[in-house]
Amino acid sequence: MRTGTAGRGGTRRAGRAAAATALVLVTAATASGCLLPQRHPVVLPPSPSATPSDGYGTSGPSEEPTYSTSPAEETYDPDGRDDVSGRNCDFSSSLRQFTYTVSITNPSTTDSFSYDMAVNWMKAKPADGKAYGLHQRSIVVGPGDTETYTAKYTVNQSSIGHFWYTCQITRAHKTRM
Template sequence: MATTERRPVRAAIAAATAAAGALGLVGCGALLPGGHARQVTPPPPPPGYSYSPSPGYGSPSYEPTYSYSPSPTPEETYDPDGRSDARGNNCRYDLSARRLEYSVSVTNPSLTKTFKYEMAVNWMKARPADGTAFGLHQRSIIVRPGQTETYTATYSYTNTSTQQLWFQCEIRRARKSEL
């Protein structure tokens, strides 16, 4: 018999809740047996948020609280082998000037430190590639933070052979040191 009596009460509560929801009247509360309403405490707010009731509605609202604490800047380190900072292009032989040439760009990836690069460019025999160097160009270059410096490496060379000259350019060294 108790089961029979509870079903109509539960059905009445569900119908009243549905009607209140349709009218926008549902809030934080619970209907107790006997028709008494009780305020239900909302769950605790998630970490980083604070609780304050909404004005006029009685329902809780969550407002984020923000705080910023900068993380310590890690000490900037560098690899003394600066070949990854250097790029070369336009490997050529200038027939009128009788010299080997190579355009080299050096980019300093640091945003705070100036570096000195000790550069060495080789022109190597390409056919046959037997490890023979035609010439070597060495130069020191200073590059400020975040900047790129470009220069042309040259080596005077007169081709005395009647055969075609086959060569390749390579950045052999880019020793990097902090100023």
């Protein structure tokens, strides 16, 4: 690429112009990334445990997880008092009757249980271990269900003076049905 007049000066000028043009081209190419080594993203195949949420999608090869054909049997404690709660411990002097509301919640998701219940109305002052009354009942509760009932005991004497009492769930034995 020559410009200007022929001869030595023109050649030099042309050489300088060519070198300057080449320098401009190299600078432009370098700035645009043409002469730099190209970096290509590395795409790895999805791992066997890849899920759609990890960016691999579901189109890659995958291994099917293995599951037991029968679920493990739930274990249970035959003492079901942890499954039972009580409220409204009361005595009606006109009916001469103790009452106590009992709720039983079966924590199992698969099994029904029969709960053999015992509720005692105990002497509170002095707390000498004497029971005023006892209520017993068996009740079946389905998986995940709650059954509520009112335990009752009627006192056989016609006049009852002032006394202190408390309600206690003394037994909640559970048996798988």
